[in-house]
């Protein structure tokens with residue numbers, strides 16, 4: 135049995151359709167028309183303890199609905215869900231003790247209280263032992279660099295400080311699973327990096343299983359080791375991030391700054407795609423030529439000043455997969 139099992143899950147929302155006009159309003163008292171929206175459509179996956187999973191998809195794909203089913207907030211219309219031996223919607227309290235949830239756009243903090251007091255409040259709510267409490271607060275304050283704002287009311291914190299506070303509080307009771315919904319949204323580069331580094335460190339230190347939904351592909355690249363992609367409620371990709379990169383990120387760009395203006399014929403395994411002055415950009419396929427070979431070729435054949443290599447942006451690849459998912463040739 136896997137740590138998390140999500141088996142043939144479907145979730146339908148029934149929404150009341152009200153037409154315009156007073157006549158329709160009166161009619162709706164006796165007869166109502168409903169529209170059924172299938173937000174999750176037969177999705178299955180297993181997740182093992184300690185995995186770092188990126189759960190991605192365009193707006194409205196069904197990500198939040200999945201997280202809500204996993205966290206016990208929503209009941210699936212069909213299928214079976216099991217999280218560490220618990221059916222979340224049947225055992226909400228027990229499930230709440232084993233999960234931490236952070237929704238980037240919704241806060242679980244009291245805006246008038248400083249974090250110092252909020253920690254105390256959550257300690258009581260989750261019945262955290264004195265030992266765990268001290269250990270965790272010390273660890274999170276240090277890793278998330280919270281010393282400077284522990285005594286300020288939450289309302290006075292910056293967006294990045296608030297997010298660090300949200301993450302710390304969601305982890306106070308030592309949950310085995312952390313659900314993160316857009317944890318870096320709206321943050322600057324430094325704040326994003328701090329959070330990504332923390333999540334990796336947490337996973338290493340406590341083997342916390344992380345399921346992360348985000349629109350920021352750098353989050354996925356820097357945190358996750360597996361990627362599950364969904365679209366219109368259906369799973370369209372599920373594999374290790376390294377495999378994903380191997381399969382889809384085959385092309386590299388090598389930029390070479392030559393000491394002089396080099397013209398003419400280059401090895402035909404490199405395609406010249408752009409040039410500015412003495413700097414030229416070539417595309418090559420890593421299945422045909424290794425990165426080492428590419429660097430050797432240019433550095434040995436030419437007088438060069440600088441050389442660098444960039445992989446295909448994962449964001450670009452993801453976009454291509456979604457574009458082609460309509461043609462069902464992705465998985």
Ligand SMILES: Nc1ncnc2c1ncn2[C@@H]1O[C@H](COP(=O)(O)OP(=O)(O)OP(=O)(O)O)[C@@H](O)[C@H]1O
Pocket residue numbers: 147148149171172173191192193194195196197198199200
């Ligand atoms: N309570 C609800 N009632 C009716 N429809 C809903 C409800 N919640 C979500 N939906 C619909 O279900 C679909 C999936 O929504 P969901 O919020 O799970 O998507 P998402 O992938 O999290 O999107 P986003 O990235 O925009 O947050 C959408 O079409 C949405 O409009």
